[in-house]
Amino acid sequence: MTIPPLPELLLEPLVRAALIEDLGPSGDVTTQAVIAPDLSYHARINARDPGVVSGVQLAELAFRLVDPALRVTVLRPDGARVAAGETVMTIDGAAASILSGERVALNFMGRLSGIATLTAAFVAQTKGTKARITCTRKTTPGLRLVEKQAVRHGGGAAHRFGLSDAILIKDNHIAAAGGIAEVLTLARRAASHMRRIEIEVDTLAQLDEVLATGGADVVLLDNMSTEDLRAAVDLVAGRLVTEASGNMRLRRIAEVAATGVDFISVGALTHSAQVLDLGLDF
Incomplete structure (x- = not known):
């Protein structure tokens, strides 16, 4: 499935802030010292490891913000699988401009491609089941929009974006409200017909309650054994959407998916992804 690009209006502040941080008050003093302003070059961004690319849209925007005259050609768009050595993007124009935008472009692409690549590895473990891999709110502050988009590029599903999207009742909410029955009554009273309610449970006894x-519309089955997850799916019997969460390592995903859960949420997709190695070469 093709993932539509994000509105540039939302991305420009992120990229602009990163460029301002890198260029600082004096600009790229190294390039200014050793590169002639009229020197033109052809550059390529190449994947040094195989993976799924993401952040291409941001990299392209970074070069255009540095110098609108640069000619950027995307060969492998966001969500594409790449082999080691494959060219993702070419940039033609002023060498000084290419060098000044290089690090910001690669930082975005490397980080987000790492997330997309790790997500794809998790998604592959669900093959043959209905389970969907989804991320959490454990994202880099300020980058949630693009990190969650990277999860989608890797084949993952969308979860709530933030606290205002949906009602997700965690164990501390239950404790503070006085119990499961009390917290669900309060949540349903406050929710509109357009807002879903999800509640976290740690045991089958809580699920029974x-x-x-x-x-509730969705139940989050937190830190349960595979056997308990299977029993929970049987208890729910399709009445609620089921989401497994907690300690979801790659090696465990296939057996969790086989329990019949609808979603598996994985914080590691965004908080522990290894950067995909990409490089810019003249």
Whole structure:
């Protein structure tokens, strides 16, 4: 499935801030000292490792913000799989401009491609099941929009973007509100017909109470054993959407997906992804 690009209006502040941080008050003093302003070059961004690329849209924007006269050609768009040595993008124009935008472009692409690549590895473990891999709010402050987009480029599903999207009742909410029945009553009273309610449970006994009380649309099965996840899916019997979470390592995903859960949320997609090695070569 093709993932539509994000509105440039939302991306420009992120890229502009990164360029300002890197260029500082004096600009690229090294390039100014040793590169003639009229020197033109053809540059390529190449993948040094195989993976799934993301952040291409931001890299292209970085070069255009540095110098609108640069000619950027995208050969492998966001969401594409690349082999080691494959060219993702070419940039033609002033060498000084290319060098000044290089690091910001590569930082965005490397970070986001790492997320997309790790997500794709998790998604591959769900093959043959209905389970979807999704991320969490464990994102880099200020970069949630593009990190969650990278998860989608890797084949993952969208989760809530932030606290205002949906009602997700965690264990501390339950404790503070006085229990499962109490918190679900309060949540349903406050929710509109357009807003879903998800509640976290740690045990099958808590799940029984959620099912008896009613009011939830989704149940988050947190830190459960594979056996308990399977039992939970049987108890729910399709009445709620099920999401498995907690300690979701890559080696465990296939067996969790086989329990019949609808979603598997993985914080590691955004907080532990290794940067994909990409380089810019003249």
